[in-house]
Amino acid sequence: MPIDWFTVVAQIINFLILVWLLKRFLYKPILKAIDDREKRIAAELAQAEAKSAEALRERDNFRKKNEDFDQQRVALFKQVTDAANVERQRLLDEARKEADTLRAKRRSALQNERQQLSDQIKRWTQKEVFEIARKLLVDLADTNLEERIGAVFVERLRALSGTEKEQLMVALKSQTDSLCVRSAFELPQSVQNEVETAIKEVFATEGCSHFEIAPEIVSGIELSVNGQKVAWSIADYLGTLEKNVSETLDSTPAANANSQTVAPSEPASTTQPYLQRDEQLELTPPAAKGVR
Amino acid sequence: MRISPDQLVFWRYGFFELNLTIVTTWALMLVMSAGAFLITRHLKAERTVTRWQSFLEIIVTMIQQQIGEVGLKHPGRYLSFIGTLFLFIAVSNLCTILPGYEPPSGSLSTTSALAITVFFAVSFFGIKEQGLGNYLKTYLEPTFIMLPFNIISEFSRTFALAIRLFGNIMSGTMIVGILLMIAPLIFPVLMDLLGLLTGIVQAYIFSILATVYIAAATRIQED
Structure with missing residues (x-):
């Protein structure tokens, strides 16, 4: 069984060259490719994880913002509702007050007007009555009288x-x-x-x-x-x-005014005399003219 | 009948000779290097890779994995040597499927050369890992009495490596040759298939034993 020592040496050299060649063309590139791919995958995984974490954070942020927004909305709505209620109450009070003032003014004006009209009518009636009486007596006066x-x-x-x-x-x-x-x-x-x-x-x-x-x-x-x-x-x-009648008339408005201030809020007590007064207004002058 | 391809000499000049073993080895070296170069020329770090790249990746990672399983802590350092041993022997044996091919591993000169490289590699890695003193001390383990036996063991296992591989491959080739004479049909094919299996197993055994030797030489310090 011969061993060719030249071949042995040659094969050792060949083998070492092959080791170098394979290291150069096989192991290094392959391992490098594997490492690169692993790094790349790791990077992608890390990136995906980061993105996932970011997404989770964003989701939490969004959720928190949503909750804040809801709370804010509810608070604002409540605030606005309260403000509106307060404003409504204020306006109502104001309107009521104004209405009361207006009603009081109107009542007062009506009373004054009514009073003036009443006085005017009374005085006019009184004057007319006495004019008629005087005229009558003058007309009737003769020698016998x-x-x-x-x-x-x-x-x-x-x-x-x-x-x-x-x-x-x-x-x-x-x-x-x-x-x-x-x-x-x-x-x-x-x-x-x-x-x-x-x-x-x-x-x-x-x-x-x-x-x-x-x-x-x-x-x-x-x-x-x-x-x-x-x-x-x-x-x-x-x-x-005339004196007696005037005294009576003068005392009557005071009595009427007293009776009206007792119950000012009853509309019938204000409107009814007003209507009556209107009726007198319309009826009295023609009658007086007729007498004249 | 030629027992070894060394016997077919193409050219001789004094001490130098160009026999079949060397030529076949060069051819294998060329094929392996060129193949590796062609495949790794356009390597991609993408998630999807070519089939050839996958094939080479599987082989390389598998060798690395085997080295690691034997017990070497840094498989990358030994990959070039052990991987080349395995790939050279495996390719050399697998090519027996080609007609007229005579594997270089069937030459005692080649197996001896490989065994000698293993012998020196064990020493090299041992000294590199633990230093010259510590490495030499391993020959005195467990006691100095064991020194001659350790030295004998060192040489004998190297010799065993060379003979085992040579014997298996040579016998395979011889059996096929003998069978061709006895039963030219069918049987040689079966034996060829068996030869492929034996070839791979021998490549595996040779490289694993080399790994074990290296591991044994580098492990003591670690323990």
Whole structure:
């Protein structure tokens, strides 16, 4: 079994060359490729992991943002609702207050107007009534009436007594001029004589009297002495009546106002008189015109 | 009948001669290097690779894995030597399928050359790993009395490596040759197939034994 030592040496060299060649062309490139691929895969895995972590973080962020947004939205909504409620309440209160003020103003204005109108109507009615009465009496006045008035005046003179009479007598004594008897119309001579006689008897005076016509005295006679006066006329009655009526009318609005302030919030108490007043407004003037 | 391809000499000049073994070895070297170069020329680090690249990757990683399993901590350092041993023997044996081919591993000169490289590689790696003193101390283990036996063992196993491979491969070739004379049909084919298996097994055994020797030489210090 021969061993060729040259071949042995040659094969050793060949083998070592082959080792180098394979190391150069096989192992190194292959191992490098494997390492590269592993690195690449590891890098990709790491990248994927990083991306996954990033995605998770993003998801958490997003979720947190969503929750924050929801909370914020709820809080804002609540805030807005509260603010709206407060504003609504405020506006309602304001409106109510304004309405109350307006209603009060309106009521007050209505009352004033009503009062003024009522007063106006009353005064107008009063005036009309007295105008009618005066006109009536003037129209009715004639000789008989004048005589009758003269007789009544005389009776009245004779009926004087007490302090009234004394005062008149004191006035007569201090009177230097003649006595003045005024009447709305010219007294007939007979009546003048009766009056003069009665004056002389009652006041025991010799003084002469003169007679004047004063149309403002409605169907009446008046004796005035130094400020003191004895008179009878329908105008006096009318004046007294007018005075009484005026006093009554003046006292009535106060009473009405009191009664209305007791229950101001009842609409019927404000509207009803108003309507009544309107009706009076429409009805009264034509009636008054008709009388005139 | 030629027992060894060494006997076919193409050219001789004094001590130098160019026999079949050397020529076949050169051819194998050329084929292996060129193949490796062609395949690894366009290596890709992509996730999808060519089939040839996968094939080479599988072979290389498998060799590396085997080295690691034997017990060497850094398989990369020994890959070039042990891997080349395995690949050269395996390719050399597998090519017996080609008609007229005579494997270089069937030459005692080649197996001896490989065994001698293993012998020196064991020493080289042993000294490299643990230093000259520590390596020489291993010959005194467990006691100095064992020194001659250790030395004998060192040479005998190298010799055994060479003879084992030569015997197996040569016998395979011889059996096929004898069978061709006795029964020219069918049987030689079966024996050829068996020869392929034997060839691979021998390549595996040779490289694994080399790994074990290297591992034994480098392990002591580690223990």
